[in-house]
Structure formats: C-alpha cells, structure tokens
Amino acid sequence: MPFTEQLLRDEFVRLLDDIRVEISNKEVAVRSIQLLLPDTHALANIQRFLFCAADDRVPYTEIADRFVFERENPLPDSRPKRSLYFQRFRRPFMYKPYGRGRSSVDEKILVFDCGELDQSRNPIVEVSEEDERELSKDNRLDEFWEAWCGELAERSFGDSTLWTYIMIREDSGLPAISSAFVVFDGVIRHGCCSDDTNFERLSVISKRLQDTLIRLVGKLYLLALERQATRAAISQVMARNMSHNIGSHVLSKFKAPEHIFTNSSDFKYAAEPAGCKGPEKTASKSGKEGSTGDGEAEKKDEPTMSNQYCGLVFGKDKNQYLSIPTDEKDNESQIAYFNDYLKTRMDFLADIATADPVIESPMFFVSEIMKGFDKNRILLNRISGVSDSQLRFRIEVLRDGGAFKSDLSNDIQLSMTNDVLGAQAFYIIIENIIRNICKHSNPSLEDKGSIRLTINVSDSKDHPAFYEVSIYDNLPKVYDPSKPDGDEMGKLLRDRNQAFTGSILDKRDNTVRPTNLGTIEMDVCAAYLRCLPIDTVENDDYELEFCGKKDEAGKESHTHGDNDEQLHAPGEVKTIERATKKPDSPFLMYAFKHPINQEANKYSLGYKFYIPKPKEVLVIDDKGHFTIEGTSSEDFSSHGLLRISSQDLKRELEAGTIYKHQFIYLHNVDNQVVIDGLLKLYFASLPKRVISRIEDPDKLDLKSFMDRLWESHLFGGLLPDGKSVMLIRDSEDENLVLMSEGGAHTLQ
Incomplete structure (x- = not known):
C-alpha cells in the first residue's frame, strides 16, 4: 500500500474543508467523495478510496461496483460493460443535478476509517487492455455518465454529482487517468447566485479536487523514488556491515596460514576457553543433544587463550549447555560449517537486495535456530572485535523467563521468514549486540570475564499473534530518574531509540545516513523476520512513540511487566499505547532497560523485537x-x-x-x-x-x-x-x- 492511512485521512479532511468553503450554504452538503488513484507508480491498475458517512459506505459501494470490473468477482455477462474510470472529456468538469434538492441539509460526519485500508474495501480495479480500450471510447461518455447519475438517482443517493480528473499518462499505450467523484446532498443551482457564480463555484471545487489528485499522484512517485533509495541504502548498509562485522572482526583473524588448523592440530576452534566461569559442562548418558545427566563430565578440549565464547546455556541450573556432536567439533568440520554460514549469509543479502520476503516456515528456537548459531565457534570466538585474553561471554536462552527442559520438550517454534535466511536475520541481530557489548560497553575488569547475553522468547500479551524476543546483557548501568537525562541508562535509551526511529536516508539527497549503521541493519532484520518489505523501516506506521519529552525523565508511571511499576525513562517507548492502537502490528525493534537491581537503580540495556507465531x-x-x-x-x-x-x-x-x-x-x-x-x-x-x-x-x-x-x-x-x-x-x-x-x- 503506497499511501499511509494518515496521509489519506489528512488529504480527505483538507479537501472536505476546501469544498465546504466554496458551497458555504445550508442547502448543500457533501455526501461522499471518491478518489480513483493508481495503485503503484507503474500505473497498471486503479484503486479507489471512499470518504463518506459510515452508513453510506455499503449503498455507495453497491452503486460504484456496477461501474467496476474486478477479476476475482466479475460482473455478470448480462450486465452492460460500463465505466467512467477510463473516460476523458473536454469540458472543465462534469456536473449533473438528478434529485429535487432539499430546503435544509443535515451535515453528516464523513470518515475515512483507518481500518479500511485494505484491498477488500478499497479494491484494485483490474481490467484487460481490450476492455479498457473499449471503455475509454469517447462516444460512450454520455452513455456512461447518464447511467452513473441514473444509478445514484434510483438509489436516492444524494441530489447532484460532480466528476473531474487529471491525465497522468497519454504519450504511450493506453492513457492513465486519476478521477474524483463528489456526491452532494442538495443542488448547486440558480436562485441565490448567477449562472456565472455557480459555474465559478463548481470550477473552484473541481480545481480543489484536481489539486488533491495531483498531490497524491506526485506523492506516489515520490514514495516510489524514496522506496528505491531506501532499498539501495539498505543494500549498502548490509554490504558495509558484513565487511565490518564478518570481514574486519572475523575474517581478519581467519585469513592467514597460521590461522588455519587441521584436525591434528592442538588448537581447537570449538574448544571452551580457559577461565569460563560456572559449573562444569555435562553430557547425558544417552548422548542426546541438549540434555544433561549423571554421566562423566565431558572432556574439555585443549584450552586456548584465543577463544572467548563459553557456550549456550538453556538449563535451569545455569550449567545446562547445548552440546555440539563430536564429529561437528573437529577443526575441519568447523571450517566447513563456517563457509556454509557465509554462503547462507550471502544468499540472505541477495534476497534483501532483490526481493521482498513472502514465505514463512516454522523452526524450533533452540534445537534449530540457536543450535545453528552456537555451532559456529569460528565466528563466535572472533565476533567481539577485541583481542582481549580475559574476555569471556556466554549466551543464555529462556522461554517466558524460565529455562528450557533438559530434553527440549518445551522448545517452541517460531515462524521464520524464508527458513534459514530468516535465521541469518536473527543471527545478524545477535552479532551486532555482541559486538556492541564487547567493543563499546566498556565492561569492568570483573565483568568482562563473565558477560552473559540473555535471549528470552515469550508470548506477547500485547500482541497475541507474535512472540516477543528480548535480548539483554548483564552489565549494570545507572538509571537515576531524578536527573534530567536519567543518568547513564536514560541517555543510552534515548540515543538508541532515536537511532531506531530516525530516517535511514539523508532527506537532502536521499543518500544513506552516515551514523548508526548497525542499528539500521538490526531494524531491517527485525522487519525481515516479520516477513515485511525491508523498506518498512521507513514507514511512518512503525515510527517509535516516546514517553514524555525526549530530553527529560517522564513523570508518569505505567505497568511495564508483571507487578513491575517503572518510571518512564527518557526515550523509552510507549508499548502499551501501541498495543491498544495496533495489536496486530507491534513496533519493529526498540531498546529498553532490563532491571538488574532496581533498588540500586541499576539496569542493563536490552532490545525487543517480534517474530510471528507459526501458522501450521x-x-x-x-x-x-x-x-x-x-x-x-x-x-x-x-x-x-x-x-x-x-x-x-x-x-x-x-x-x-x-x-x-x-x-x-x-x-x-x-x-x-x-x-x-x-x-x-x-x-x-x-x-x-x-x-x-x-x-x-x-x-x-x-x-x-x-x-x-x-x-x-x-x-x-x-x-x-x-x-x-x-x-x-x-x-x-x-x-x-x-x-x-x-x-x-x-x-x-
């Protein structure tokens, strides 16, 4: 849908006000306004939008449908082919009174319902070129116009109607026309004014209608240009970030002969690094992946100071690690898997650059998605971008804030866009967060040896069709609501969410903005995981709404979780208001503060995004x-x-x-x-x-x-x-x- 709900509503209200100024008497009122606009800048089809009182929508649509040909619901062959949508005329406008008029007219409340921006209520008119050629013949103009007015008169819908149009294209192929129809209760007729005055009044109304059509068609082309610019900018960002994250951080430490080790080498890519805190890893007697038991402790590989990743925890006792099968841990298998990971990443980037996602398939969160990430030890031991022998981090996965069972019987399925390509979008988000934590969060000497990244997947109470994915670390930051900027955490929240909601384009020349490119990549991946077009990140419908003023702590409180009353931080997002307005359309992605020690005003930075529940x-x-x-x-x-x-x-x-x-x-x-x-x-x-x-x-x-x-x-x-x-x-x-x-x- 090229036009946003707000844009159309604003244009209709503005147009209605302009028309009311011109008629300016109690004997005439606007009953309905219908605009016929191209559905895209390709000008292949027409889409109609209606502005009328709620109880007038059905009768008007029934009349209009008799002049529309829709492929899925064609009119019966016995009904004559007729349409004004393809007609042109040489007069300034067409106006015809067909009713008796009224001595006084009650103004109706005309609405464009925001819930009606869909194809079923605003249908796309699709006809064959043969039909369009037949329907656009000049000699049928009067026939169709009289039929249109006759239909309105027969249904007693209004008393007069005005029709005007603009020519969009006529230099090649069939002409493209955008039209506007207004139905009045009452007749603009002789009596109070001269014929010249009435003609001038109708001419001005026609001009206002044409101005609206020109603005909207112009907006259509502008949106098309911005969409192409957005997609180009996203492709640039994704390519640059792969070079930065995978190239500079990972491949720079995996490019020389001394970085490549075979199975016979003492160095092991998948070895747990020395100094990982926490209880010993265990494997079950059955050897089943992801389970623990009373068997002997798994023998550790030769420790190495180069590795930083400790593993993926999913058990309730914090010692339940997802295990990698032995034949997948050897060096040569790790190299092969890393290459396969890169190949799938390239497929994902190609999909981002050339198409919009359309297919969803279910994948288990732990045993498929996270297993595929945890297995890539070559990437995980290098993605931090820092060469610090004391840095250690692990990933913890939770379901609704609790642990997964040892046999993963409570693993959940997520609806992943394009299967493994959607998994890559998920991985990119995690990669960016790990990089930001290790390189930009400045963890203390004590914290850097035990960094924990938690990924919690829970049922979204506000958006029931989605899982809410929360990713946060364990590095405390101070949030002091008494300070103007909320102290360290308040400023961080504000900066991160302003980066999410800001345009990715420099509007002066439609080039990609120079800052926060990782944030753009994360936002794009969140849109992809929702199976939305990637340029949705620029859609006003997903613009974040903030609590209170951006530069000071909010004064109101709200429930931000179970029994968790929190004061709004500057830059914190209005999630409750969004749930009320659009329960089927949560924000794409935003930053939030995760409580670590609320009494001490300590929180960690987290991110939330949403993935659809599977539909099997x-x-x-x-x-x-x-x-x-x-x-x-x-x-x-x-x-x-x-x-x-x-x-x-x-x-x-x-x-x-x-x-x-x-x-x-x-x-x-x-x-x-x-x-x-x-x-x-x-x-x-x-x-x-x-x-x-x-x-x-x-x-x-x-x-x-x-x-x-x-x-x-x-x-x-x-x-x-x-x-x-x-x-x-x-x-x-x-x-x-x-x-x-x-x-x-x-x-x-």
Missing part, C-alpha cells in the same frame, strides 16, 4: 475433542495449531480475518454444508490444503500428525475430484494404505 494447521473442531499426544492445548499456538469451531470461524471470516495456515484439518464438523460454503465463499482467506480425515490423530505426536497431513495431501491428489479419501498406516509393515471409495490401495 487450522483445526475445525465443533466438539472440542482434538488433542495431540505430548502437547497440551495451551501449547497449540506455540506449535502453529489453531483450534476453532465452525461458528467462530464463520464469525472471524465475516470480520475480515485471513488465515495463513498450511492446512485446514476438519476434525469434528457438525455441518459439512456450512464448512463447504465457507470454503467456497472465503476461498481467498483460507488455506488451500483441506484434509478431512486422519486415522487416530489423538494417538499421534506433533511431528507424526504433521507428517500424516502432508501424506494425506500429497496422496489425496491421486484420486479424481470429489472422491473421499483417508490415509492409514499398516501396523505390521508400516506401508501407507490409501482408503477411497474405490477400495484400499497400498502405497510402497
């Missing part, structure tokens, strides 16, 4: 009996399952909800006819893969359930349309058996 299966269950072995119903959303009744589904679809799940699974349906009707009527809002039956789903764990859905979907396509199908598994030889109306078929 929409389960239709009218009985409420659907279960998954080993997964509680409270954890369904964490694994991408949404259980809903037919009636609730119908109500949500009618309200405009779109479901992006991989499957619909019909578990218990009271009325199949109702479901079939919803699938047909809301085809564009529902998953396309529909599975009706699975054998004993309550006996399947989550992975087996998902496998069975995919098997049913793939093999179900072997049958003719309309044939009933069930997929079962032979208990003796594990063969799949396809049960259909034609009998049983064993699938080898």
